[in-house]
Amino acid sequence: MAPPHPPHPRTLFDKVWKSHVVEPEAPDRPALIHVDLHLVHEVTSPQAFSELNARGLEVRRPDLTIATIDHSTPTLAAGPDGRRPYVTARAEAQVAALRGNCARHGIELFDWESPNRGVVHVIGPEQGLTWPGMVVVCGDSHTSTHGAFGALAFGIGTSEVGHVLATQCLFQRRPRTLRLRIDGRLPPGVGAKDLALAVVSTLGFSGGTGHVIEYAGEAVRGLGMEGRMTLCNMSIEAGARAGMVAPDETAVDYLRGRPRAPVGDAFDRAAERWLALAGDDGAAFDGEISLDASALVPMATWGSSPDQASAVDAAIPTPGTATARRALDYMRLEPGKPLIGTPVDVVFVGSCTNGRISDLRAAAAILRDRRIDPRVRMLVAPGSEAVRREAEAEGLHEIFLAAGAEWRLPGCSMCIAMNGDQVRPGKLAVSTSNRNFEGRQGPGARTILASPATAAASAVAGAVADPRTYAVASHAG
Amino acid sequence: MRVEPGPPALEPFRALMSRTVVLPHANIDTDQIIPARFLTTLARTGLGPLAFHDWRYHPGGAPKDDFVLNTITAADHRILVAGDNFGCGSSREHAPWALTDFGFRAVISTKVADIFTSNALKNGLLPIEVDAATHARLIAAPGADVVVDLEAREVRFDGRTTAFEVEPFGRRCLLDGVDPLGFILSRLPVIEAFEKARAA
Numbered sequence: 001m002a003p004p005h006p007p008h009p010r011t012l013f014d015k016v017w018k019s020h021v022v023e024p025e026a027p028d029r030p031a032l033i034h035v036d037l038h039l040v041h042e043v044t045s046p047q048a049f050s051e052l053n054a055r056g057l058e059v060r061r062p063d064l065t066i067a068t069i070d071h072s073t074p075t076l077a078a079g080p081d082g083r084r085p086y087v088t089a090r091a092e093a094q095v096a097a098l099r100g101n102c103a104r105h106g107i108e109l110f111d112w113e114s115p116n117r118g119v120v121h122v123i124g125p126e127q128g129l130t131w132p133g134m135v136v137v138c139g140d141s142h143t144s145t146h147g148a149f150g151a152l153a154f155g156i157g158t159s160e161v162g163h164v165l166a167t168q169c170l171f172q173r174r175p176r177t178l179r180l181r182i183d184g185r186l187p188p189g190v191g192a193k194d195l196a197l198a199v200v201s202t203l204g205f206s207g208g209t210g211h212v213i214e215y216a217g218e219a220v221r222g223l224g225m226e227g228r229m230t231l232c233n234m235s236i237e238a239g240a241r242a243g244m245v246a247p248d249e250t251a252v253d254y255l256r257g258r259p260r261a262p263v264g265d266a267f268d269r270a271a272e273r274w275l276a277l278a279g280d281d282g283a284a285f286d287g288e289i290s291l292d293a294s295a296l297v298p299m300a301t302w303g304s305s306p307d308q309a310s311a312v313d314a315a316i317p318t319p320g321t322a323t324a325r326r327a328l329d330y331m332r333l334e335p336g337k338p339l340i341g342t343p344v345d346v347v348f349v350g351s352c353t354n355g356r357i358s359d360l361r362a363a364a365a366i367l368r369d370r371r372i373d374p375r376v377r378m379l380v381a382p383g384s385e386a387v388r389r390e391a392e393a394e395g396l397h398e399i400f401l402a403a404g405a406e407w408r409l410p411g412c413s414m415c416i417a418m419n420g421d422q423v424r425p426g427k428l429a430v431s432t433s434n435r436n437f438e439g440r441q442g443p444g445a446r447t448i449l450a451s452p453a454t455a456a457a458s459a460v461a462g463a464v465a466d467p468r469t470y471a472v473a474s475h476a477g
Numbered sequence: 478m479r480v481e482p483g484p485p486a487l488e489p490f491r492a493l494m495s496r497t498v499v500l501p502h503a504n505i506d507t508d509q510i511i512p513a514r515f516l517t518t519l520a521r522t523g524l525g526p527l528a529f530h531d532w533r534y535h536p537g538g539a540p541k542d543d544f545v546l547n548t549i550t551a552a553d554h555r556i557l558v559a560g561d562n563f564g565c566g567s568s569r570e571h572a573p574w575a576l577t578d579f580g581f582r583a584v585i586s587t588k589v590a591d592i593f594t595s596n597a598l599k600n601g602l603l604p605i606e607v608d609a610a611t612h613a614r615l616i617a618a619p620g621a622d623v624v625v626d627l628e629a630r631e632v633r634f635d636g637r638t639t640a641f642e643v644e645p646f647g648r649r650c651l652l653d654g655v656d657p658l659g660f661i662l663s664r665l666p667v668i669e670a671f672e673k674a675r676a677a
């Protein structure tokens with residue numbers, strides 16, 4: 001009788017992990033793991049470079065390292081004198097430090113002049129730097145984004161940035177695995193961000209701690225690469241180390257022709273390897289959970305952590321815990337009242353969660369031939385220069401400007417609010433970013449996380465709104 | 478531009494007896510520990526005054542008299558007892574840098590986020606996960622004298638002893654002051670062999 005599956009069926013994670021183990025785990029130390037792509041930005045790298053410089057160490061594999069500037073960079077254009085409007089001299093000095101460190105160590109930097117510059121997790125995929133089966137790290141927790149390609153991608157601290165710069169390797173304990181099956185199809189008007197918020201609220205804020213999540217099922221297969229990136233991006237909001245999706249033809253098609261992807265025969269051979277990474281039938285996970293996509297609706301957060309989310313058209317919940325009560329107090333939301341209709345001051349569209357072209361299209365589809373409420377300030381920050389070019393070629397920027405929104409330069413902007421793009425104290429923002437922590441978008445700022453469509457609809461209404469009431473084509477990206 | 482030297486050599490950490498500071502809120506994320514707008518620093522030192530900045534100071538900058546960190550002497554309060562699920566969110570190592578610069582050497586919760594744990598262990602800050610009952614007793618006793626014994630992997634408090642687990646390599650780094658970068662550098666021959674084999 002033929003065996004039903006390979007003798008030792010392995011998961012996608014198992015395959016990627018195994019091929020990167022330089023030295024296996026021992027009782028007194030974790031496994032030593034090799035890194036294929038190290039992404040660097042200005043905020044979490046200076047102390048790592050200082051450590052290398054102080055010890056007289058070189059960057060071991062500058063060829064596997066790419067740097068960009070995104071977190072503390074202004075999103076307003078340079079003045080007539082060519083000076084960039086940095087929020088502080090320190091922010092400018094931090095960018096200068098990265099420039100100096102990259103020059104000294106021979107690292108390619110996507111600086112202001114580069115057509116490739118952008119938010120670190122947007123540029124990796126769009127340049128074709130992120131390939132299935134890679135180990136990708138960055139001093140940023142949303143490195144999980146790259147897992148959409150079937151890469152093992154996770155955020156690290158600055159000390160580890162130094163370890164990778166100096167050795168291209170990292171100590172890692174093997175995480176546990178969790179398969180999250182999402183069956184069914186997303187209904188019209190419900191997108192990847194709604195799915196991500198549903199996943200995080202299902203798992204809870206620490207439900208994924210210690211785990212790598214593999215997203216599977218019809219709804220995940222049905223997402224484009226940008227939607228998969230949005231989904232994997234927020235894995236960390238459930239505490240997971242990483243999220244992954246098995247590479248399929250959608251991933252291969254996305255990568256074909258990208259600037260840093262393999263070319264010609266090399267691409268075909270690579271694609272064959274990539275497709276073989278999908279988990280074997282019968283491979284075991286440490287945990288399994290399933291969700292039904294067909295029952296989903298547009299989601300929004302009501303609290304001050306990303307798992308405090310519910311249907312946008314639901315009533316604000318009655319707090320069952322001290323944590324929820326504190327969150328509602330901070331948000332100044334009243335239990336039992338509908339969230340829809342809550343007046344909104346600021347709308348932000350952008351970030352590595354929702355700053356890609358499909359996100360901007362979704363927002364523009366709602367804003368076309370409409371104006372945002374005059375009381376609302378709306379910022380749109382494309383995720384990268386490439387996204388900006390594509391959006392401008394399609395005329396999306398004109399739709400945003402005509403609607404009364406600001407069209408900014410690429411960068412993290414109001415996602416982390418460290419470049420001067422801030423929500424003022426007490427103001428309420430609907431944001432397509434990934435964190436609604438107290439003060440995340442500025443001291444005292446109150447944040448509701450939602451999809452680009454919900455954000456745009458809320459800008460038009462001047463209050464939290466359900467995008468389904470604004471008839472547009474479905475957005476599954 | 479000021480060039481920051483490498484990390485300060487860590488004092489070996491064996492056992493610590495200190496009073497606790499209690500911050501009972503659940504899900505304290507790294508944006509609360511140190512807000513993002515302070516991350517434009519090139520240094521890893523001197524961040525203690527920014528720890529819990531937005532909970533600790535009024536918008537004008539005056540300290541809030543009723544916030545616990547403004548009411549204690551850091552030198553004899555080196556153990557932070559935090560609500561469930563501590564250190565989630567951003568990977569910023571500035572969070573443990575701010576906590577250790579303030580004076581903390583250990584943080585106790587029911588769950589500590591993965592990246593925070595990894596960062597803390599590299600900076601002389603011991604993250605400890607305890608069961609809900611022990612946690613509840615610690616939360617209810619701010620200022621209590623607690624012994625954190627890394628060698629024995631025990632928290633001792635109020636006549637009771639609770640065992641905890643700690644990742645063995647991180648423990649060794651703390652106990653012996655091992656420098657993890659130096660340790661990985663010692664593996665370079667193996668790393669080179671791995672890369673050569675892969676390129677073949």
Ligand code: SF4
Nearest residue numbers: 142351352412415416
């Ligand atoms: S957009 Fe936000 S989450 Fe993404 S890299 Fe920038 S700061 Fe981090």
